[in-house]
Amino acid sequence: MGCREAGNLVSVGISAVATDALGDIVYVDLPEVGAAVTAGETCGExxxxxSVSDLYSPVTARSRK
Structure with missing residues:
Protein backbone atom coordinates (compact mmCIF):
# COMPACT_ATOMS: atom_id res chain seq x y z
CA MET A 1 0.00 0.00 0.00
CA GLY A 2 1.10 3.52 -0.66
CA CYS A 3 0.03 6.87 0.71
CA ARG A 4 -0.24 10.50 -0.34
CA GLU A 5 -0.34 13.39 2.15
CA ALA A 6 -2.52 16.49 1.66
CA GLY A 7 -2.37 18.74 4.70
CA ASN A 8 -3.45 16.72 7.72
CA LEU A 9 -5.10 14.01 5.58
CA VAL A 10 -3.43 10.93 4.12
CA SER A 11 -4.94 8.99 1.20
CA VAL A 12 -4.04 5.30 1.09
CA GLY A 13 -4.32 2.85 -1.79
CA ILE A 14 -2.79 -0.10 -3.60
CA SER A 15 -0.44 0.24 -6.56
CA ALA A 16 -1.26 -0.44 -10.19
CA VAL A 17 1.16 -3.40 -10.03
CA ALA A 18 -0.78 -4.89 -7.09
CA THR A 19 -4.08 -4.27 -8.86
CA ASP A 20 -2.81 -6.07 -11.98
CA ALA A 21 -1.50 -8.99 -9.90
CA LEU A 22 -4.80 -9.36 -8.04
CA GLY A 23 -7.01 -9.43 -11.12
CA ASP A 24 -10.68 -8.52 -10.69
CA ILE A 25 -11.35 -7.27 -7.16
CA VAL A 26 -14.65 -8.61 -5.80
CA TYR A 27 -14.62 -7.45 -2.16
CA VAL A 28 -12.67 -5.05 0.07
CA ASP A 29 -12.87 -5.03 3.88
CA LEU A 30 -11.69 -1.71 5.38
CA PRO A 31 -11.67 -0.28 8.92
CA GLU A 32 -14.82 1.46 10.14
CA VAL A 33 -14.81 5.26 10.09
CA GLY A 34 -12.97 6.51 13.17
CA ALA A 35 -11.12 3.24 13.76
CA ALA A 36 -7.46 3.48 14.73
CA VAL A 37 -4.92 1.85 12.40
CA THR A 38 -1.24 1.27 13.17
CA ALA A 39 1.62 1.38 10.68
CA GLY A 40 2.70 -2.12 9.71
CA GLU A 41 -0.41 -3.78 11.16
CA THR A 42 -3.23 -5.35 9.15
CA CYS A 43 -6.11 -2.96 8.55
CA GLY A 44 -8.30 -4.96 6.18
CA GLU A 45 -8.26 -7.35 3.27
CA SER A 51 -6.66 -14.57 -3.98
CA VAL A 52 -7.46 -12.96 -0.63
CA SER A 53 -4.75 -10.62 0.64
CA ASP A 54 -4.28 -8.71 3.89
CA LEU A 55 -3.89 -4.94 3.72
CA TYR A 56 -1.19 -3.40 5.93
CA SER A 57 -1.44 0.23 7.00
CA PRO A 58 1.52 2.38 5.89
CA VAL A 59 0.72 4.96 8.62
CA THR A 60 -0.60 5.22 12.18
CA ALA A 61 -3.85 7.19 12.00
CA ARG A 62 -7.65 7.08 12.26
CA SER A 63 -9.86 6.03 9.36
CA ARG A 64 -11.87 8.92 7.98
CA LYS A 65 -13.73 7.49 4.98
Missing amino acids: VESTK
Whole structure:
Protein backbone atom coordinates (compact mmCIF):
# COMPACT_ATOMS: atom_id res chain seq x y z
CA MET A 1 0.00 0.00 0.00
CA GLY A 2 1.10 3.52 -0.66
CA CYS A 3 0.03 6.87 0.71
CA ARG A 4 -0.24 10.50 -0.34
CA GLU A 5 -0.34 13.39 2.15
CA ALA A 6 -2.52 16.49 1.66
CA GLY A 7 -2.37 18.74 4.70
CA ASN A 8 -3.45 16.72 7.72
CA LEU A 9 -5.10 14.01 5.58
CA VAL A 10 -3.43 10.93 4.12
CA SER A 11 -4.94 8.99 1.20
CA VAL A 12 -4.04 5.30 1.09
CA GLY A 13 -4.32 2.85 -1.79
CA ILE A 14 -2.79 -0.10 -3.60
CA SER A 15 -0.44 0.24 -6.56
CA ALA A 16 -1.26 -0.44 -10.19
CA VAL A 17 1.16 -3.40 -10.03
CA ALA A 18 -0.78 -4.89 -7.09
CA THR A 19 -4.08 -4.27 -8.86
CA ASP A 20 -2.81 -6.07 -11.98
CA ALA A 21 -1.50 -8.99 -9.90
CA LEU A 22 -4.80 -9.36 -8.04
CA GLY A 23 -7.01 -9.43 -11.12
CA ASP A 24 -10.68 -8.52 -10.69
CA ILE A 25 -11.35 -7.27 -7.16
CA VAL A 26 -14.65 -8.61 -5.80
CA TYR A 27 -14.62 -7.45 -2.16
CA VAL A 28 -12.67 -5.05 0.07
CA ASP A 29 -12.87 -5.03 3.88
CA LEU A 30 -11.69 -1.71 5.38
CA PRO A 31 -11.67 -0.28 8.92
CA GLU A 32 -14.82 1.46 10.14
CA VAL A 33 -14.81 5.26 10.09
CA GLY A 34 -12.97 6.51 13.17
CA ALA A 35 -11.12 3.24 13.76
CA ALA A 36 -7.46 3.48 14.73
CA VAL A 37 -4.92 1.85 12.40
CA THR A 38 -1.24 1.27 13.17
CA ALA A 39 1.62 1.38 10.68
CA GLY A 40 2.70 -2.12 9.71
CA GLU A 41 -0.41 -3.78 11.16
CA THR A 42 -3.23 -5.35 9.15
CA CYS A 43 -6.11 -2.96 8.55
CA GLY A 44 -8.30 -4.96 6.18
CA GLU A 45 -8.26 -7.35 3.27
CA VAL A 46 -8.92 -7.41 -0.43
CA GLU A 47 -10.51 -10.38 -2.17
CA SER A 48 -10.01 -10.91 -5.87
CA THR A 49 -10.75 -13.63 -8.38
CA LYS A 50 -7.18 -14.89 -7.74
CA SER A 51 -6.66 -14.57 -3.98
CA VAL A 52 -7.46 -12.96 -0.63
CA SER A 53 -4.75 -10.62 0.64
CA ASP A 54 -4.28 -8.71 3.89
CA LEU A 55 -3.89 -4.94 3.72
CA TYR A 56 -1.19 -3.40 5.93
CA SER A 57 -1.44 0.23 7.00
CA PRO A 58 1.52 2.38 5.89
CA VAL A 59 0.72 4.96 8.62
CA THR A 60 -0.60 5.22 12.18
CA ALA A 61 -3.85 7.19 12.00
CA ARG A 62 -7.65 7.08 12.26
CA SER A 63 -9.86 6.03 9.36
CA ARG A 64 -11.87 8.92 7.98
CA LYS A 65 -13.73 7.49 4.98
